[in-house]
Amino acid sequence: MKSILFGILCLLLPMTGMAADGAPKFVIVSDIDDTIQKSQIHWKLNPIAFAKNLFSFHDAFVGMPALYNTLAANGIDFHYVTAAPKFLSFLPRKFLETSGFPVGPLWTRDSVRDPMADYKEMKVIELMKANPDALFILVGDNGEKDVHAYKRVQDHPEFGKRVALTFIHKLYDDKTGSPLEPGQKPYISTAEITLDLREAQLLNDRSTEAILKQVERGLQSSSAKIENLTIPEYANYDQNSIKALATRALNEPNPEIRRLIFSITTSMNERLNPTERNALPRFLEQKSLRIGHCSKALL
Template identity: 30%
Template structure:
């Protein structure tokens, strides 16, 4: 298959008989690309947002016994379950598309099918909408749709349109809020649509996935510790693994609502520390 990178499947924890299709963008969603700016991050292959590859691997390997789970997360989704499929749908054309595929492998993200734009004659919006529509029509047995993108350009609108086109599907959309949305912003992003959940770091994405039963509590704990470790640093090369220099936080905190889920005191404290540390970092160097 032309765009085949790799493939994984997972079982949706809250409905073991459900089939779930996970669709993820790459640039500015997983990879620090700076799509609305100079896009230079697109040329790198090891510039993930801190902790995201571990969250994704946990998503791929969730419904397994402990021994198989450990093997799975250490091997990019090998020995995965079989009821969820992952597709990376990227609007990056040409060489950038190939670098996106290399990024996933080099940064340790779980295996999946990479579907990239073949020509710049087709807009990113039209390509993503067409590709995702085709996937849902080809895979009608997948009732649960999880889409993960960013607010740099088209993902919120595309995901909203998909939800309207497939009203019988249960759609969960997550938007990485890496840009502010004010009319006077130099690098202006777009707002999420109603019902779309936002994330800024691997910790708050992990918590939202935990709320849905897609990862276990330990993933939230590990992601929270990772975010705190990097965000507490005074070394910009380290803290920018959480918030690169062009990221802005106001739009995220405007739209974010912490999921009300039961967790241990240890995990709750670790998550709160991570979010407080990120907020302080935003105030110190960003906003």
């Protein structure tokens, strides 16, 4: 599966866009609020928390700095595109520096009057024009306009074919936030996006293990703050997300990565209400899971 996906990505890119080792060139366009930084952008749900998060420069989601730095070390370029107005650009800039994210241009709106979705769509296309030989990975959240802006880019008649992957941090339900569009991959924690990038052969097993261990430690932390920086307390997910992650573990050939996925699945499941929490053991029983201590821990 991994080699097939990698082959498809290579076919999408002209030979002029290949790196010296034959791998395609990638650019990541990343949002900031609720994508890599805990923001609770739907401030009406909790205005006090939003105000506090606005001026917090240490609230990176656990594992995201490590993930982005690993990708940058592998030659991927980063552009940070935020809907924050230019006069507030010092806030995301300081967050990126303080949290240790890889260096990359920061793009902000000229005016708060500029429609967010229009601005982000135009900025991504502008970056595609400036990097004609690159494939793009788009990373955002479902809190505001990323879903719609990225969908427009995906559907663009000229540039859409250069969108290799689109990841959406799915923190809000469909009423509060935006339902994902076809082709957009959801992630609840850094674990899911890490596994997807590994599947695309953009991360090796060692890097994947290191990032998953950060997520595992974060969810098992005795500090509520760290736990909520791994998966925020306002994240809206259900047993379907848990089952999807458990299924990945069932199909994982690497023993340590399989163990880590199960551990993360267990911790995520414990955060659900009791009724939904009980769905996982039944699901595993139906799958006839028999892998020793991992199954016992979950059942």
